[in-house]
Amino acid sequence: MAPHPQTVSEKIMTQLNAGQFKGAFKTAKAATRQFPKEPYFYNLAGLAQAQMGDERAAIPFFRQALKMAPGNRDVQNNLVQALISTGQNARALSLLEKLLPKRPDTSHVLYLSGMARMRSGDYPGALADLDKAVAEDPRNAAALNLRGVVRQEMKQEQEALTDYEASLAIEPNAPDTLSNLSLLLGQLHREEDALAASEKALAINPNHFAALEGYAILLNQMGRRQEALATHERILALFPHHAESLFEVSHLHAAEDHDATLARVDAAIAKVSKSSPDMGFLAFARASLLQQAGDIDGSDLWYRKGNDVFARHRPFAKDLAIAEKDDILSLFAGGPPLPDGQAQEPVPIFILGLPRSGTTLTEQMISSHPDVYGAGELATAGRLAHAHLDAGGPFDADAAARFAQDYRAALPAMPEGTRAFVDKMPSNYRLVGMLLAAFPNCVILHMRRDPRDVGLSMWRTYFSSPAMSFTFDQAAIALQINLYRDYMDHWKAMFGARISDVDYADLVTNPEGGSKMLAEACGLSWVEDMALPERNRRAVRTASVNQVRQGVHTRSVGGWRDHRDALSELLTGIDPARWPDLPPD
Template identity: 40%
Template sequence: MAEADEGLGEINAALNGFRAALELMPRDIPLHYSIADLLTYQLQTDEALNILEQARSIEPGNTHTLLRIATQLNAAGQREQAASVYREVLRLNPDDGEALLQLALALPSEQLGEIQAAAIAALKRAAPKTLDRATAEFSAAHLSRRSGDQVQAAEFYRAGNKSVSQILPYDRRQQNHLSQEVLSRCPAPIALQPEAGQGPFPIYVVGMPRSGTTLTEAMLGAHPAVFAAGERRIDERMVAALLTSSPFGTAEVQELARVTRENLPPKAAGSRAYVDKMPENFRFLGFLLQATPHAKVIHLRRDPRDTALSQWQTLFAGGALPFTYDLRAMAHRFNLYAGLMAHWHRVLPGRILDVNYEDLVADVQGGSRIIAEHCGLEWVAEMAEPHRHAGQVLTASVHQVREPVHARSVRKWEQHQETLAPFISELDPELWPDLQQT
């Protein structure tokens, strides 16, 4: 019952169901994981960590539990504590790819030597065409890059991406179908019906992954009237409906709004607005604004070549986002994205604020003022220091968002033009006219 409720987006009911099951089976470790996952989704970090510690007490040497605890600590910004748990995992299993990967990203440069030999040994032992192999390759890539060996890093990144793409190939036909289904259902300007305010209004922060959405969420979350709610699961329901050509009319829109509103994290109740920063909600903006007409939309635009480089150098959890591991697939998905965003601007005129990542990091105060104004909020100085106010971060930006805002990644793609050539060559010039000028 709990699993069914979770699939329907009824998070609170699912939590109650899993907790009831745990009373019957208090030593069932997967049940602890299920509860912790939902508590994490609801941003109840301390409670999630407590549940995982209970699981740890049942089986202290369970590396799956330890990895979850480390991930939770990492998400909360407790990097040293997380590193300590990752080291414990490696003592139990020297080949654990996730622990090596996270340490390769998080350890200070002077401490990288302690895991370099372990990463190479794990790579030699990992079976080909497995996620374990890919994780070891990405770990070695991060270590090489951070140690200054960019040539070796490029080779490891190429190998890691190839490994994932062989396991999780990108489905172009499915993505074309999804985009066409969206366009066919929202072909003309959308007349949004007024909605009486019911609790906090959503601020959808959209864009391609690694385009600055987490940074923008942290800026907004620093505002006392805004609650950063992470990446909500709306897109899962939308994808299922569209891929199966299921109806999605007024009744479905109202149900989407109800489920979303009733399953917000508890802290959102006293806020004027909450941020949903699921980047790929860009595919569903017409539906989302029909469900919540009072919502605000912020679209992060970043040079696609810098975005692509960042994606290419990232192993997303569980091999998520299959298009990011194949440069030509990446270009295909970027073109679909650009086409959809142009469409939403046509059918939702004036509802979407475009924010250039490059402008935002160059002038944090000015950019955050524009964002606040678009959302109907009075600007506060805390918005210009998002690294001081970042809450739970569960995305690949977990390390960067806790650093002061910088522009070091702007035009970084120029150092990797040869690697990115297949991606750049397949970008549609009509969809990316700015690239012709740079």
């Protein structure tokens, strides 16, 4: 006797709810053959595929279900979300445009449209859709949450916080929103609140992937490495080949687990597409493990493989970088534009230079002083600079005053009695003219490090920021190193002693003497903790998060020489005319 469709559907739902996605797909696929006129089973087969992480394979099932039941909202939503998940945002938007006039739930359709626009990088368009979604239904918690994500990407942190809180007021136990809130609170230096939000999300759903991932990252930033490792192991228990967690474990594992970790990475490499971003993370993980074992040639080979993958997915726009340099320096061609602005406290201390030049170490030293707050890498100056460039006009006294006001308005809350704060965004080297014009009493600390060591370090480090896509290509790294020298030569010619050079090699060779020099440059009294930055327990949100906990060392000084063959493109690309003072090989 043939089973009733209802009995089969109940079996599939039981499997889905139990996390038995492979079994659910097998049952649903068999049901599509047994009940070929029932769109419900095609939809369930697609759902099972999507839950297994294969949204691309789910799409044909959703399409067939929609063909059979074109008015079914659940099927419409599932197909749109699968298209978005696989990067087919234009197709998703095209389908949503057809659905919008037909669906009574306008707010939800606009929410999906906002999601598609966000995934395609159109943040203003996404924000416009989500504003309409919230206007249509002020209690659309999902739209409020997603608008928070978009605003966070647009560096509108306070507005994003308001959206997350409004979403949680409607649905207080939503793990997605709690996870997003945790990420934002961490960026706002509210680490304990961020931990609480992650822990609440995981109490609601212990296997919530985004909450687990965010929790692991936050714990590592706070120096709680063993807890971070344990959380990544929870992720790997659910997804044994998860590339980003294996990448993190390759840096956090105990020495005695080295061989076992390498075997896990190799098993994942055998499973993933050789051209996918996952392969980039796994190649970096393998390279790191080989580096730890002293296999320099093997490590370099896998760093190259990883970088090649990332470079294909995130190409560097070199023409834009060159044009930006010309635009910025043209604003400061006629002499020092230093207005008679009012000196304010807390005093900004800007640590800048090439990425991987020692900015994190220097911040850890300075922020060990009890009167100094370490604010990390603030994107505010860059955002304000781009807004000024887009608007056009000179960077005059009025522009400098607006820059200073808007910058200070975006600062995180600081402890009472803070006399100075550190902004260690390395790329602020592009903006020295703006910073000195806006903050007459600021301190500019310029990190100097052999660009060949810097280039090697960048090439062996994964950066998630789109602005760092040049680090995956040695020729692009060399170009950026040359542009950096152009910037700094220009600023030094204009401002001279207003810029204090900090030599990385001197700092790591003599931490006490270097920290005393930093104290003097910043107008601070020296304290012993400044020479022991590894004791500083503040959260570190940069690529140096693991290294800075190891204490000061000189192992990387001149390290590029051991990788000479692997760095041929970098070494050839560094312009000797721009770098006449570069030490010989």
